[in-house]
Structures are given as structure tokens and as C-alpha cells.
Amino acid sequence: MKLLSPAQTRALDQATSEVQGSTSLELMERAATAVFDWLLTELQPAYTTPIHLFCGPGNNGGDGLALARLLHGAGYAVHVWLLPADRHSADFAANHHQLPREINCQELDAARLPDLPADAVVVDALFGAGLNRPLTGLAAAVVAHLNTADALIVAVDIPSGLLADAAQEPDNPVVRAQYTVSFELPKLAFLLPQNAGFVGEWYVLPIGLAAEVIHKTPVDNYFVDAAFMQGRLPARTRFSHKGTFGHALLLTGSRGKLGAAVLASKACLRGGVGLLTVQVPAVGYDVLQISVPEAMTLTDSATDFVTELPDLKPYAAVGIGPGLGQENATCEALRQLLKTARVPLVLDADALNLLGANRELLALLPPDSLLTPHPKEFERLTGEPARDDYHRLEQLRTFARRHSCYCVLKGAYTALATPEGTTYFNSTGNPGMATGGSGDVLTGLLLALRADKRLSTLDAALLGLYAHGRAGDLAARETGEAGLVAGDLVRFIGPALRELTALPRRL
Ligand SMILES: NC(=O)C1=CN([C@@H]2O[C@H](COP(=O)(O)OP(=O)(O)OC[C@H]3O[C@@H](n4cnc5c(N)ncnc54)[C@H](O)[C@@H]3O)[C@@H](O)[C@H]2O)[C@@H](O)CC1
Numbered sequence: 001m002k003l004l005s006p007a008q009t010r011a012l013d014q015a016t017s018e019v020q021g022s023t024s025l026e027l028m029e030r031a032a033t034a035v036f037d038w039l040l041t042e043l044q045p046a047y048t049t050p051i052h053l054f055c056g057p058g059n060n061g062g063d064g065l066a067l068a069r070l071l072h073g074a075g076y077a078v079h080v081w082l083l084p085a086d087r088h089s090a091d092f093a094a095n096h097h098q099l100p101r102e103i104n105c106q107e108l109d110a111a112r113l114p115d116l117p118a119d120a121v122v123v124d125a126l127f128g129a130g131l132n133r134p135l136t137g138l139a140a141a142v143v144a145h146l147n148t149a150d151a152l153i154v155a156v157d158i159p160s161g162l163l164a165d166a167a168q169e170p171d172n173p174v175v176r177a178q179y180t181v182s183f184e185l186p187k188l189a190f191l192l193p194q195n196a197g198f199v200g201e202w203y204v205l206p207i208g209l210a211a212e213v214i215h216k217t218p219v220d221n222y223f224v225d226a227a228f229m230q231g232r233l234p235a236r237t238r239f240s241h242k243g244t245f246g247h248a249l250l251l252t253g254s255r256g257k258l259g260a261a262v263l264a265s266k267a268c269l270r271g272g273v274g275l276l277t278v279q280v281p282a283v284g285y286d287v288l289q290i291s292v293p294e295a296m297t298l299t300d301s302a303t304d305f306v307t308e309l310p311d312l313k314p315y316a317a318v319g320i321g322p323g324l325g326q327e328n329a330t331c332e333a334l335r336q337l338l339k340t341a342r343v344p345l346v347l348d349a350d351a352l353n354l355l356g357a358n359r360e361l362l363a364l365l366p367p368d369s370l371l372t373p374h375p376k377e378f379e380r381l382t383g384e385p386a387r388d389d390y391h392r393l394e395q396l397r398t399f400a401r402r403h404s405c406y407c408v409l410k411g412a413y414t415a416l417a418t419p420e421g422t423t424y425f426n427s428t429g430n431p432g433m434a435t436g437g438s439g440d441v442l443t444g445l446l447l448a449l450r451a452d453k454r455l456s457t458l459d460a461a462l463l464g465l466y467a468h469g470r471a472g473d474l475a476a477r478e479t480g481e482a483g484l485v486a487g488d489l490v491r492f493i494g495p496a497l498r499e500l501t502a503l504p505r506r507l
Pocket residue numbers: 009012013027028031056057058059060061062063089126127128129130131132133134135136139156157158183184209
């Protein structure tokens with residue numbers, strides 16, 4: 001799915017009306033009906049539940065008024081609160097006109113803001129994507145009032161006061177919703193940790209906006225969902241052989257951190273690699289041979305950490321980092337790798353920390369390398385703490401462009417920035433994956449996909465991120481989130497990849 005800017009969203013609304021020969025009022029009715037259906041199926045309020053709708057002067061308020069009419073028509077006890085304003089949008093006015101007289105509808109007054117019982121549902125339809133400055137005055141007072149109430153808050157389109165795709169001052173008034181119900185496409189704001197306390201759990205409801213217009217709209221950001229990924233992994237042909245899927249080399253492990261080597265190796269094998277060779281320090285030989293019999297093991301001349309590179313000729317891709325440690329001799333091996341490798345590289349964990357501590361190495365990164373930092377590792381890579389999540393995304397884009405690499409920022413909705421300046425946000429995964437070793441599994445899986453010559457760098461990265469999160473979701477069904485460990489992810493890589501495999505063509 002594409003992530004549109006507020007201006008593009010407005011243009012899409014208009015274009016939809018033109019293409020479909022419908023009015024903006026009809027679109028508003030579709031939006032309100034979608035929220036109405038969502039409320040009844042997801043929240044299932046009792047007929048006695050008081051529903052308070054707070055409506056602003058624009059189209060977001062218009063959505064709220066249309067929703068109030070629909071809820072009233074279905075027998076719910078609704079109360080409408082209007083934010084006084086000099087001007088109202090035309091569709092707000094039309095819905096205000098249509099509001100049945102029996103509905104209790106009052107203007108908000110700073111001196112007498114309404115009591116909101118704990119069992120009430122509050123619909124926040126004050127401001128949507130048209131917000132262009134921080135809320136002040138009565139609107140700010142209403143937001144503060146809603147945020148102190150115990151009622152359950154559902155925001156329409158976006159929590160009022162929040163910008164859809166840009167940072168704002170931390171103390172700006174913003175509604176803290178439990179649920180946000182948006183239309184057609186998600187907003188960038190929903191994907192960033194700093195907004196989680198405002199947005200709550202979010203839903204995107206289809207309202208039939210013109211698909212052909214969305215298709216033609218150029219964007220920098222994508223939300224990677226199942227439909228986006230379906231069929232991206234080519235099926236294996238009958239006469240495939242080990243060579244078809246590549247021979248990967250993994251440089252990994254140090255004393256006490258061979259678990260990372262084992263997890264990454266197993267993930268690489270489950271990721272479908274043709275052959276895997278793992279280079280570990282001598283201390284890891286027995287561990288690897290016994291735990292991962294499918295992999296070939298090379299041992300370093302050093303006992304406790306990796307210090308040297310094997311001949312790189314046989315390999316289709318090289319991964320480096322999990323459990324590696326940060327010894328000087330390891331850093332020299334990394335330098336050699338960056339200087340000599342002519343095949344795709346995947347760099348993670350201590351390989352990234354070494355790059356951060358020796359930033360001159362960044363100039364040696366071969367083009368199209370894939371880096372997988374979490375936010376702390378990314379900060380070490382850039383050496384500059386991010387001001388906020390939007391700034392960090394900007395840094396990620398700049399980094400990928402400057403170093404001609406694909407750089408991941410791990411976490412919920414992991415971001416992938418490409419050298420061309422596009423960012424992809426992954427939709428799969430869950431907090432159960434916040435457990436030691438999950439990242440090592442990702443590295444192994446990505447290495448397998450980079451060794452597969454059938455895949456572009458972008459497809460390999462997207463497939464790896466999506467399948468890793470999906471494996472986490474499948475595993476959590478069995479283990480629960482708290483009980484999930486990184487080894488569980490490995491078991492579900494196969495099923496996750498199977499879901500993404502292209503079906504054979506049929507006539
Ligand atoms: N495709 C879609 O996404 C659709 C969107 N619709 C709704 O339309 C909304 C956008 O409507 P509008 O563009 O009218 O925008 P809003 O309803 O968000 O508000 C715009 C009005 O508020 C004023 N305003 C902006 N910031 C303010 C501030 N800080 N303090 C006081 N006033 C402020 C603006 O000058 C303008 O008059 C969406 O959020 C959504 O709820 C639906 O009706 C139909 C389909």
C-alpha cells in the first residue's frame with residue numbers, strides 16, 4: 001500500500017469524485033458508514049452505551065455528524081458536541097442540516113465541558129487530515145478534557161491534533177485515542193513509536209477511493225502488506241539444484257556468543273539457501289557441527305573470535321555480524337571483506353558496531369550492501385542521535401542514499417530505505433519478537449535470500465523482513481508473545497515463505 005501525504009489524500013478525494021462521478025458528500029457518507037460498521041462489529045456497544053461525538057468545523061466533523069445520524073438511526077443514544085467556528089466546510093453544513101432534531105446537539109463551551117462517564121464511547125471527529133497548525137484555545141481545552149476522561153476514545157481518520165506525516169512539538173495538544181479508524185490507506189504517523197500513545201490500535205477501512213488514481217500517485221513511502229508481497233518469491237522449478245539457490249558464507253560468533261551463530265545459520269538454511277558455509281572461531285567448531293549439521297564449518301585460526309577471511313570465490317553472498325564481538329583483529333577481517341567482496345553483503349550487529357566505531361570503513365561498503373541496524377546500532381553508525389522518529393527516518397534515507405546501500409531500521413514496522421530514496425515499512429511481526437536472537441535469525445534469512453540470484457536486492461530484503469515478521473506471528477499463535485524465543489522464529493520461516501511463493505501460472 002502507498003502512504004500518501006495529506007495534500008495527495010485531498011487530491012485523491014477530488015479525483016475519486018471526478019472519476020466515479022460521485023460527490024464529496026457521497027464519499028463522506030461512505031466514510032461514515034465504514035466507521036459505523038466498524039463500531040458495530042469491533043466495539044459492539046450496548047444500546048445503553050452513551051456515545052459522545054465531538055465534531056470540528058471541517059470534513060472530519062462532517063464525518064462525525066454523518067456517523068451520529070447513522071448511530072441514531074440504529075437506535076443508539078448519541079450526543080453531539082460541536083466546536084464553534086466562523087466557517088464550516090460545505091459537507092459539514094450538509095450533514096448538520098440532515099442531523100435529526102431528536103439528537104442532542106450542543107456547542108462546546110470552555111466553562112462547561114461535558115462529563116464523560118467511564119462507560120461512554122467518545123468519537124473524536126474534531127480535526128482530521130486538514131490540520132495545519134497546533135490546536136489552541138477551546139479546541140486545545142477540549143482535547144485536554146478528553147484526555148483526562150476515562151471513556152473509550154475512537155479517533156476518526158487520525159487523532160485530533162496529530163499531523164499525518166510530520167513531527168510536531170511534544171507538548172502540542174493531541175487526542176490520546178484507544179482506536180484510530182482511518183480510510184483506504186494508512187498514514188505515516190501510525191507507524192512511528194512516538195505516536196503510539198495517541199493513535200492506539202489502528203484500522204484502515206476501504207471506502208472505494210479510485211484505485212487507478214492511487215496507482216498513478218508517485219510516493220516515497222510504502223506500507224508492505226500481504227497483498228504487496230504475494231507471489232514475490234518465485235516457485236522452485238522441477239529441475240532446480242543446490243546451485244540455483246546459491247552458496248552463502250556466514251562470518252559469525254565469538255566465545256559465549258555462538259548461539260547467535262547457530263540461530264543465524266539455521267535461519268539461513270530455512271530461508272532456502274543452496275549451501276551454507278559458516279566461519280566461526282575455533283571454540284565454535286563442535287557447537288556448529290553438532291547443532292547445524294546441514295552447514296559446513298570453517299574454523300578461524302583464533303580460538304575466541306573471527307580474525308580472517310576464507311577465499312571468497314565460491315560464495316554467492318556473505319553475511320557478517322551476529323555474535324561477532326568487536327576485537328581489533330575482527331575489525332581487520334571486516335575491512336578485508338569490504339575491500340575484496342564482489343558479491344552481495346549482509347551486515348548486522350557487531351559488524352555495524354565496528355562500522356560505527358571506524359566510520360572510515362563506510363566508504364568501502366560495496367554498492368547494494370544490506371545493513372540491518374536496530375535504532376541504537378543505527379545511532380552508532382551515524383554518530384548523531386535523532387531528534388525524533390521523523391528525523392531518524394530522514395537520517396535513514398540519507399544514509400542509504402549516501403552509501404548506495406539498503407539500510408533497515410528494525411523494530412515494530414521495520415523500515416527499509418533504498419539507495420533511490422524510497423522507504424518500505426513492514427507490516428508483520430509482534431512484540432513477542434523483542435527477545436534476544438530475533439535479529440540473528442533475520443540476518444540468516446536475509447543472507448539466504450541475497451544468495452538467491454533469482455531475486456533483486458529489493459525483493460530479497462522485502463521478502464526477508466516480511467517473512468521474518470510473519471514467522472513471528474505464526475510462532476506467537478503457538479507460544480504466545482511472552483513465550484516466544486528466537487528459535488521459534490526459525491521453525492516458522494518455511495511456512496512464512498510458502499505463503500509468499502508465486503503460484504504456477506494457469507490458463
Ligand atoms: N479520502 C478520505 O480520506 C476522506 C476524508 N474525509 C474526511 O475529511 C477530513 C479532512 O477534512 P478537512 O480537509 O475539511 O479537514 P479537517 O476536518 O481536519 O479540518 C479542516 C478545517 O480546520 C481548520 N484548521 C486546521 N487546523 C486547525 C487548527 N489547528 N485550529 C483550528 N482550525 C484548524 C482548517 O482551516 C479547516 O477549516 C479527513 O480527515 C476525513 O475525516 C471523508 O469525509 C471522506 C473521505
